[in-house]
Every structure is written in C-alpha cells, then in structure tokens.
Amino acid sequence: xxxxxxxxxxxxxxxxxxxxxxxxxxxxxxxxxxxxxxxxxxxxxxxxxxxxxxxxxxxxxxxxxxxxxxxxxxxxxxxxxxxxxxxxxxxxxxxxxxxxxxxxxxxxxxxxxxxxxxxxxxxxxxxxxxxxxxxxxxxxxxxxxxxxxxxxxxxxxxxxxxxxxxxxxxxxxxxxxxxxxxxxxxxxxxxxxxxxxxxxxxxxxxxxxxxxxxxxxxxxxxxxxxxxxxxxxxxxxxxxxxxxxxxxxxxxxxxxxxxxxxxxxxxxxxxxxxxxxxxxxxxxxxxxxxxxxxxxxxxxxxxxxxxxxxxxxxxxxxxxxxxxxxxxxxxxxxxxxxxxxxxxxxxxxxxxxxxxxxxxxxxxxxxxxxxxxxxxxxxxxxxxxxxxxxxxxxxxxxxxxxxxxxxxxxxxxxxxx
Numbered sequence: 001x002x003x004x005x006x007x008x009x010x011x012x013x014x015x016x017x018x019x020x021x022x023x024x025x026x027x028x029x030x031x032x033x034x035x036x037x038x039x040x041x042x043x044x045x046x047x048x049x050x051x052x053x054x055x056x057x058x059x060x061x062x063x064x065x066x067x068x069x070x071x072x073x074x075x076x077x078x079x080x081x082x083x084x085x086x087x088x089x090x091x092x093x094x095x096x097x098x099x100x101x102x103x104x105x106x107x108x109x110x111x112x113x114x115x116x117x118x119x120x121x122x123x124x125x126x127x128x129x130x131x132x133x134x135x136x137x138x139x140x141x142x143x144x145x146x147x148x149x150x151x152x153x154x155x156x157x158x159x160x161x162x163x164x165x166x167x168x169x170x171x172x173x174x175x176x177x178x179x180x181x182x183x184x185x186x187x188x189x190x191x192x193x194x195x196x197x198x199x200x201x202x203x204x205x206x207x208x209x210x211x212x213x214x215x216x217x218x219x220x221x222x223x224x225x226x227x228x229x230x231x232x233x234x235x236x237x238x239x240x241x242x243x244x245x246x247x248x249x250x251x252x253x254x255x256x257x258x259x260x261x262x263x264x265x266x267x268x269x270x271x272x273x274x275x276x277x278x279x280x281x282x283x284x285x286x287x288x289x290x291x292x293x294x295x296x297x298x299x300x301x302x303x304x305x306x307x308x309x310x311x312x313x314x315x316x317x318x319x320x321x322x323x324x325x326x327x328x329x330x331x332x333x334x335x336x337x338x339x340x341x342x343x344x345x346x347x348x349x350x351x352x353x354x355x356x357x358x359x360x361x362x363x364x365x366x367x368x369x370x371x372x373x374x375x376x377x378x379x380x381x382x383x384x385x386x387x388x389x390x391x392x393x394x395x396x397x398x399x400x401x402x403x404x405x406x407x408x409x410x411x412x413x414x415x416x417x
Contacts, residue, residue, distance in 0.1 A: 027121035029073050035124045035138045039131055042090040054088040054108065061085045065115075065127075072120055084114040089131050211239045218246040225253060227264040232281075234271035234335070245270050245286060252290050262300040271335070276303040278328045278341035306338055313345040320352045321401065322359035324367045327385065333370060344371050348390045357398045364401060367408050380404045384412030 043062070048055035068083050088108045113130040117123040121138075128135045165175065219231050233242060249268075253260050267281045274285040274296050282300070284293055314326040328341065336344070348371055368385040375389040378400045386401065386408065 027119065027124070029069070029120070032069060032120045032124050036127065038133045038137075039127055042131065042133070043087045047090055048088065048108075051088075051108075058087055061087050068115055069120065069123065072118075072123060080116070080118075082114050082116040084112065086110065086112045087131065208239055211243060215239055215243050215246070218243060218250065222246060222250055222253065225257075226260050226268075228268055229265055230267040232267060232269045234269055234283075237270075237286075242270075245284075248290070249284070249293075252293055255290075256294055256297070259294060259297045262297050266300075273337075275337040275339075276300070276307075277330075278333075278336040278338055279330060280307055280338070283337075303338055306342060310338065310342045310345060313342070313349050317345065317349050317352060320349075320357075320359065321369070322361065322363040323365035324369050324386070324401070327368050327370055329370055329385070332381075333372065334374075344373060344390055348388075351391075351394065355394045357394050359398070359401075364405060367405060367412070380408055380411070382411060383415045384408050384410075 043058050045055045045059045045062070048058060064083055064085060068080065071080055087110070089111050090108050111131050113126070115123060115126065117126055124138060125135055128138070222228065223231055231246070233245075237245075263282050269277065269281045269283050270286055271283045272285060272287070273283065274288050274292050275283050276296075277283055280303075282296070284296070317326050318324055326345070328336075369388050370385055371388055371390055373390050375387060376392065378389065378392055378397055379387045381387055386404070388397065
C-alpha cells in the first residue's frame with residue numbers, strides 16, 4: 001500500500017535538487033555544519049526552555065539527524081534507511097544567523113520531513129527547504145552551483161509524507177507521531193501536578209494541625225519559662241521530630257531549671273552539635289544526651305566572658321584596619337562555635353599587630369568585612385562586605401581594601417536601596 005509513495009518522494013527530491021548537484025564538488029562535514037547554522041538557530045533546544053515537550057522533540061530529532069549525517073560521511077556506505085524527523089521551528093523576523101541582535105521570537109511551528117538523501121549537500125538543502133530557510137549561503141560556499149536552480153529549489157513547497165501506521169509496523173521504523181503522543185502524555189504541568197497532589201496535601205495538612213498547635217504551645221511555654229529570645233532549628237526536621245526535641249528540653253528544665261536559666265535572653269538552636277555559636281546562640285546537639293546539655297548550660301557564664309573578649313578583638317582589628325567593621329554573617333559563613341571564631345580572630349589580629357600596615361584612622365569607616373579560613377585572596381561581595389582570608393598577604397590586603405573601598409560603598413548603597 002505504500003509502494004506507490006516511493007516515486008512521489010523521488011519526484012520531490014528531483015524537483016528540489018536538480019541535476020547540477022551531481023556535478024558540484026564534494027561537500028565536507030564542516031561545511032555541512034556551517035550551512036545548517038540557520039537551521040540550528042531556529043530549532044536549538046536551548047530556545048525552548050519554557051516549552052519542555054517541544055524541547056524534548058527537538059533534542060531527539062537532532063540526535064537522529066546527527067547520526068544520519070555521520071553515516072553519510074562514512075566511507076563505503078551503500079544506502080540509509082529513510083529517517084523521519086519532526087522539529088519545532090521558531091518563527092523569527094529574519095533568518096540570518098549573523099545578525100542575532102535583530103531576532104525577535106513570535107512563536108514556533110511544527111515541521112515534519114523524511115530524509116532519504118545520499119550525500120551531504122542534498123541533505124543540507126532538503127533540510128533548509130523543508131524549514132522554509134534560505135539556501136543562498138550554501139550556493140556561495142559551493143562554487144559549482146548555479147544560481148537559478150537554487151531559486152527554484154527555494155520555492156519548492158514543503159510536502160511531508162504522512163505514512164500509514166502499517167508502514168511502521170512492517171518496516172520496524174519508529175513512528176514520530178507516536179513519540180509526540182508519548183511525550184505529551186508524560187508531560188507534567190503545574191496544573192496537572194496540583195490536581196493529582198492537591199487532595200493529598202490538604203489531607204496531610206489537616207492531619208498535622210494538632211501536632212503543629214502542640215509545637216507552638218511547647219515553644220511558647222519553654223521560651224517564657226526560660227526567658228529565651230527565640231527557639232530555632234538548623235535543619236528542616238519534621239513537626240513530630242521538633243516536638244520531641246522540645247519535650248526533651250522541657251523534661252530537662254523540670255530537673256535543672258536554675259541551670260537552664262543561664263540561657264536567659266539567648267536564642268536556642270537545635271542542631272548537630274552542642275556548644276555556643278559565633279554569634280552567641282546556644283546550640284543543642286540533637287544526638288547528645290541530657291548530661292551534655294546540662295554541662296553546656298552550666299558553662300554558659302564562661303562562654304559569655306569569651307564572647308566579650310571576642311568583641312574586644314573585633315574592635316582592635318577594626319582600629320588597625322581604618323575603622324572597618326568586623327561582622328559574622330550566619331547566612332554566608334560556615335557554622336562556627338564561639339571558640340573556633342575567637343581562634344580565627346586571634347590569629348588574624350596577631351598578624352596585623354606584627355605587620356603594622358598603615359591605615360588612615362576611620363578611612364574605612366562604614367564598611368564591613370568577614371573573616372574566613374577557606375580563601376587565599378581577599379574579595380568584595382556583591383552585598384558590599386569584604387571577604388578576608390585569615391592568612392592572606394597583608395600588603396596586598398592593604399592595597400585591595402583601599403582601591404575597592406568606593407566600590408564597596410556603592411554595593412552597600414545598592415543593597416540598602
């Protein structure tokens with residue numbers, strides 16, 4: 001039933017690619033790629049980021065086309081089986097890839113064609129014609145080609161063959177329409193995802209409401225009992241897990257209430273290890289037992305003394321560096337304990353003290369810096385603060401701070417705005 005279709009395809013090819021193709025010089029792989037640049041520009045998957053179904057179809061078709069072109073270049077090949085391709089082609093206001101600034105996308109259209117060509121040149125021309133793209137640049141790259149036939153070829157209308165389903169069953173070739181249908185069925189949109197998950201989400205929320213209320217009650221009760229500034233969690237633990245942690249802290253408060261009152265005014269954070277953070281938060285390791293928590297609360301007065309020494313070190317560093325403020329930004333720095341951060345400041349302060357690099361007093365006032373141990377050169381953050389490595393070259397640091405000070409002020413102004 002499809003035997004009569006073969007001559008139709010041959011007729012189309014002869015009409016599109018006349019006899020002059022046989023006398024043109026051999027077309028190289030590199031020339032083929034260059035000639036297909038306008039085609040790649042309108043079908044490349046990167047331009048279909050907002051359309052995942054069309055993007056996937058183009059990706060699959062480009063892979064098939066790449067294999068087809070590679071096989072054409074292999075020495076001694078006899079013939080290739082027909083390869084049907086489907087592309088979504090971007091509609092643009094002009095088709096020259098050398099002036100990308102004037103392109104404006106208006107949408108896309110589906111183009112289907114079947115490749116049954118025997119050389120690179122005819123393949124390239126057939127692809128360009130099928131997508132209604134210019135072939136003049138191919139003429140200029142092939143000196144034996146005459147201009148008139150190209151104009152005729154460009155005017156050939158696209159006549160894709162619609163093969164019957166039995167053709168694919170008989171030959172074993174893949175049906176591109178079936179691929180499109182499968183991709184369409186598998187595509188997940190926001191609406192379909194919400195439809196399939198909405199009821200389950202509502203049910204889970206309703207089931208968790210009593211537990212959420214219990215969590216709020218425990219948090220408020222403990223904050224009031226211990227006079228805490230806040231209670232937080234470093235990780236995204238579930239509601240039930242958080243309730244059990246608060247219940248554990250509540251039992252400890254019943255046993256050692258006076259000891260736990262040492263944390264008055266502090267923020268308690270449930271995290272992976274116990275200690276006091278660089279900004280003075282009380283960290284309770286969720287894997288530690290009550291004994292470790294009790295020891296930590298007992299030692300809080302000594303931690304407060306260390307925190308005062310840490311603040312004095314920050315002031316001294318600020319004085320030596322022209323009034324720049326030393327800050328610790330939780331969101332941008334690794335989690336450090338108070339002891340670790342103090343050690344970092346102490347090393348940097350002693351290096352500054354020995355080098356005595358000169359800074360005009362208050363020349364960097366209003367600017368901010370953070371100290372870190374995992375960098376080797378200072379840098380300026382987009383938010384306006386300086387990232388200063390503890391062991392960086394101090395002469396270079398002086399030059400860097402002075403030359404980047406104005407840019408840092410501009411960054412901070414933009415952040416505030």
